Amino acid sequence: MKTILIVGASRGIGLELVPQYLEAGERVIATARDAAGLERLRDLGAQAMKLDVTNPASVSGLSWQLDGEKIDRAYYVAGVFSADDAKSPPTQQAFDAMMHANVLGAMQALPQVAPWVEEARGQFVFITSDFGQIGGVESSRAWVYHVSKAALNMAVVAAQPDYPNAQFLLIHPGWVRTDMGTPDAPLLPEESVAAIRATVAARTTRSTGFSSRDVPYLRWDGTPFSSW
Template sequence: MKNIIITGTSRGIGFEMVKLFSEAGHNVLALSRNSKPISDLKLKNVTALEFDIADESEIVKLSAFLQTGMKTVAILINNAGYLVNKPFAEISAEEFKKCYDVNVFGVASLMRTVLPFMKKEGHVVNISSMGGIQGSVKFPGLSAYSSSKGAIITLTELLAEEYKETGPSFNVMALGSVQTEMLEEAFPGFKAPLSATEMAQYIMNFSLTGNKFYNGKILQVSSTTP
């Protein structure tokens, strides 16, 4: 039994991961701006907290919760994401910043908060996108989203180097198309070959064992374009 933190758990892949980790007997802290979808399931060993990753005051509250609650964290999965799908000329500065607040700055703040509770054998898994991979196919309207996902890839590589002596391990998974609400927002009408549950299972398995084989690596998890 391991203590797991997952962000972005109100829908899609994050929602499915919480269920899978619970079924496998692990303790899960599910963080999302809307905790109701998980709370309503009444899952064993799951705590659902209302949490806005872009709100620094809530990051502080999380630290207090960890000190009295979990105390140690084996796996942190940064799955929360914010999508802006607009032509570059139409994106406001506020929208661009919001994308980075959730996808980059919020993730960085969360990692700084959780790292003191992780041991050398711990594993941080950051969820990125194929759109953030240099040289991959790019799509109009996703300038804010894909560039923020590229930033989290580089940040993951840097942290793996910085913490290579003390741990934990850091890896990033650049996902291709998965049938989720966010995919529908980015590519209306497109049908992905993978369900949210299938990808959630893959990420769970990797988070539990991948740090034995990888550190500071980018795993491109994609069978289609987009």
């Protein structure tokens, strides 16, 4: 039985990861920031843990809560989206909220979680986006989101050499039919998550000495992006 940690499991892709891993016979630790989310996770059979990635004090206690664990697979899923474009400047409040949830939250959680992933020689998966690519951008739609995901990608790549006994992965989940993805999205959450799980499992390795050159930037189905 493997231990799976899902940071940001109250809805969407994070929530769908929980039953899929439980049905596969794995132990799941999953986080949510409010009572309703925690109750939902417990009802599914997960070990629920309160965490708000936008609150540094909350994130700072994460390692203490995980003390003694060996995390075979960790997922950082938490994030927010905005479709605003470059025709008007973002407000400081909107920019800070996006960068905090999508970048700072991940950067604060990473050193709290990665040592426990190293204990298991496991994998740390960060849910990113194709919007994080710098090459081939054709529109400013969601430009602050673009910036946040590019920054997340850079943070993960930069951090990998500090944790050589953990494998970091960046995965774009596709356009998924969630609150963030809208009902127009072609992929169902269960389809995206099943493909993500297969992609992550296919990358499983017990090798050591991972470097920034080893961080794959993948689509949900395992195909790599040709450029960053």
